[in-house]
Amino acid sequence: MTKHRNLPSWEAIRAGAADWIGQRVDLAPLAAALQKKTVPIHRHSWIYLLGGGALFLFAFQVLTGVLLMLYYQPAELTAHESVERIMTQVPYGWLVRSMHAWGASLFIGLSGLHLLTVLFSRAYRRPRELTWLSGTLLLFLALGFGFSGYLLPWNELAYYATLVGSKIPTAIPLAGEFVVHWLRGGPQVSGDTITRFCAAHVLILPLAFAAVLLVHLALIQAQGMSLPLGLAAREVRDHRPFFSEFVLIDCGVWLLLLGLTATLAVFLPAELGVKADVLRPPPPGIKPEWYFLFLFQVLKHVPEPVGVALFAAGAAFLVAIPFLDRHAGRERASPRFTALLAVLLLAVLVLEAQAWLAPGMKRAAEQLRAPSYSLAGGAVSLALLWSVIGFLLYYLRQLLRENARVRKLYRCGAHDPP
Amino acid sequence: MKLDESYLARRRFLCGMLGGGVAALGAGLAAPAVQYTGNFHPEPPPDFLELAPADSTLAPGTAKIVRYGQIPVLLLRPPGDRGQLRVFVATCTHLNCTVCYQPAENRIYCACHEGYYDVDGRVLAGPPPRPLQEFFQKVVHGRLIIALEREKLDKAS
Numbered sequence: 001m002t003k004h005r006n007l008p009s010w011e012a013i014r015a016g017a018a019d020w021i022g023q024r025v026d027l028a029p030l031a032a033a034l035q036k037k038t039v040p041i042h043r044h045s046w047i048y049l050l051g052g053g054a055l056f057l058f059a060f061q062v063l064t065g066v067l068l069m070l071y072y073q074p075a076e077l078t079a080h081e082s083v084e085r086i087m088t089q090v091p092y093g094w095l096v097r098s099m100h101a102w103g104a105s106l107f108i109g110l111s112g113l114h115l116l117t118v119l120f121s122r123a124y125r126r127p128r129e130l131t132w133l134s135g136t137l138l139l140f141l142a143l144g145f146g147f148s149g150y151l152l153p154w155n156e157l158a159y160y161a162t163l164v165g166s167k168i169p170t171a172i173p174l175a176g177e178f179v180v181h182w183l184r185g186g187p188q189v190s191g192d193t194i195t196r197f198c199a200a201h202v203l204i205l206p207l208a209f210a211a212v213l214l215v216h217l218a219l220i221q222a223q224g225m226s227l228p229l230g231l232a233a234r235e236v237r238d239h240r241p242f243f244s245e246f247v248l249i250d251c252g253v254w255l256l257l258l259g260l261t262a263t264l265a266v267f268l269p270a271e272l273g274v275k276a277d278v279l280r281p282p283p284p285g286i287k288p289e290w291y292f293l294f295l296f297q298v299l300k301h302v303p304e305p306v307g308v309a310l311f312a313a314g315a316a317f318l319v320a321i322p323f324l325d326r327h328a329g330r331e332r333a334s335p336r337f338t339a340l341l342a343v344l345l346l347a348v349l350v351l352e353a354q355a356w357l358a359p360g361m362k363r364a365a366e367q368l369r370a371p372s373y374s375l376a377g378g379a380v381s382l383a384l385l386w387s388v389i390g391f392l393l394y395y396l397r398q399l400l401r402e403n404a405r406v407r408k409l410y411r412c413g414a415h416d417p418p
Numbered sequence: 419m420k421l422d423e424s425y426l427a428r429r430r431f432l433c434g435m436l437g438g439g440v441a442a443l444g445a446g447l448a449a450p451a452v453q454y455t456g457n458f459h460p461e462p463p464p465d466f467l468e469l470a471p472a473d474s475t476l477a478p479g480t481a482k483i484v485r486y487g488q489i490p491v492l493l494l495r496p497p498g499d500r501g502q503l504r505v506f507v508a509t510c511t512h513l514n515c516t517v518c519y520q521p522a523e524n525r526i527y528c529a530c531h532e533g534y535y536d537v538d539g540r541v542l543a544g545p546p547p548r549p550l551q552e553f554f555q556k557v558v559h560g561r562l563i564i565a566l567e568r569e570k571l572d573k574a575s
Contacts (some may be wrong), residue, residue: 010430010433011426067451067454067455070455089461090454090457091450091453091454091459092450092451092453092454093454095450096454372450372453384446385443385446388439388442388443388446389443391435391439392436392439392440392443395432395435395436395439396436398432399429399432399433399436402428402429402432406425
């Protein structure tokens with residue numbers, strides 16, 4: 001094939017850039033460390049994609065959150081009005097906010113699924129206890145994101161949910177009242193609560209989450225993927241290099257998640273609601289968001305101090321799992337522990353279903369009115385988006401097959417393809 | 419092992435397709451993102467404004483600045499018995515600083531680059547290229563109504 005002599009090829013440009021950087025800082029050890037990690041491919045390899053999906057959704061939340069912060073005003077007088085402006089006047093504001101709301105649910109849902117697969121495959125067993133600890137911390141931070149973000153639109157639902165939720169720590173002995181006052185920024189849920197919840201949601205929690213996430217990812221990079229307990233070595237079909245191959249599959253999953261969030265946002269946009277009125281008493285039927293429902297339901301069955309003690313015990317149990325499941329540490333299955341986990345999971349699901357089915361707060365049906373919003377336009381844009389996603393997925397798959405083919409070709413040789 | 423030349427061609431094609439797809443995705447996301455972030459159509463100014471009685475009965479030789487949406491308005495009653503209230507957009511036509519009235523010299527002054535206007539809004543000295551934009555006025559039921567466009571003024575009744 002003929003090329004213009006004076007135009008360098010992409011490969012030459014890339015090699016030139018790598019050379020330029022390599023002369024100034026030695027990246028060889030880093031490159032070697034990154035290339036070391038391989039991913040075992042077997043019947044259950046799909047579970048390795050869940051954590052990456054949660055990571056993508058977190059980045060997506062940061063992006064949509066930054067966009068929302070361009071217009072959101074965290075003060076009692078203007079919070080709801082600024083969200084109304086975003087939903088009705090700012091071009092595509094309704095889309096950004098709805099994607100942020102759906103992204104939050106998907107993020108927590110996928111994190112929960114990731115937790116479950118790690119639990120049932122015993123990935124927390126030695127030597128990955130630290131990964132488990134950092135992971136549970138990330139989960140608690142994610143729930144903190146959900147709780148703090150939920151108040152910010154300052155509508156009735158948000159206000160009452162925060163009122164009830166922030167009252168729960170009063171059951172803590174001795175320090176309860178202080179904790180609630182500290183959380184709310186005062187004795188009541190007020191404008192001061194909005195401001196500090198916004199600071200937590202936008203600065204404190206993201207910084208903490210990023211720090212713990214770095215530890216979590218560094219550990220995974222160093223230790224590689226764990227094989228599900230009980231999976232025999234012969235069941236592993238292949239070992240894919242993480243960088244340049246498994247990352248491509250990750251990207252495919254991320255494209256699907258992007259499409260899913262956009263689709264949900266267009267057909268089920270976020271609700272604006274009625275501005276919170278601090279003088280009005282809570283109506284019957286208030287419920288928190290779905291990921292807190294099982295906790296909420298526990299408090300309906302037992303007195304509050306008992307409920308809070310149960311929450312604390314549950315959280316402590318979750319954190320301590322790698323140290324409680326002693327069989328897993330010795331690579332032995334423990335059917336009793338599996339049964340215990342299954343029973344706990346079932347209990348959580350039953351409580352969730354109970355709370356979900358109970359009638360919620362009465363709310364007027366809402367119709368989204370914005371110059372940039374039209375269901376037909378949204379549907380057409382979604383069709384285009386899914387076409388581009390399909391196109392990208394097809395060529396990702398082709399590139400993956402090409403990489404696998406070349407890798408097998410070079411398996412005998414000691415060097416990687418250039 | 420010698421590289422098959424078709425390896426490079428295949429790889430380039432695949433990476434090219436992926437790059438093109440990502441560029442399409444990026445362009446498709448960038449257009450609404452720019453519209454969202456730019457705030458290119460902020461709240462338009464009100465069609466007209468009814469001045470408070472205190473504002474429309476300024477003493478001669480005094481001025482006041484009030485709001486018309488986000489636009490500063492200079493209310494100016496020139497000295498002398500029969501000076502009619504002048505209403506200008508208080509934004510200098512040079513680089514948009516807010517102007518003020520100098521009662522001692524009976525002129526309008528912009529401090530940013532030493533621009534001077536007379537009480538009719540015409541440029542006296544300095545860099546301003548155009549006279550101050552004046553509001554249309556109408557008295558309705560004893561109240562003074564001002565508007566930036568004559569058609570909008572007729573809407574007020």
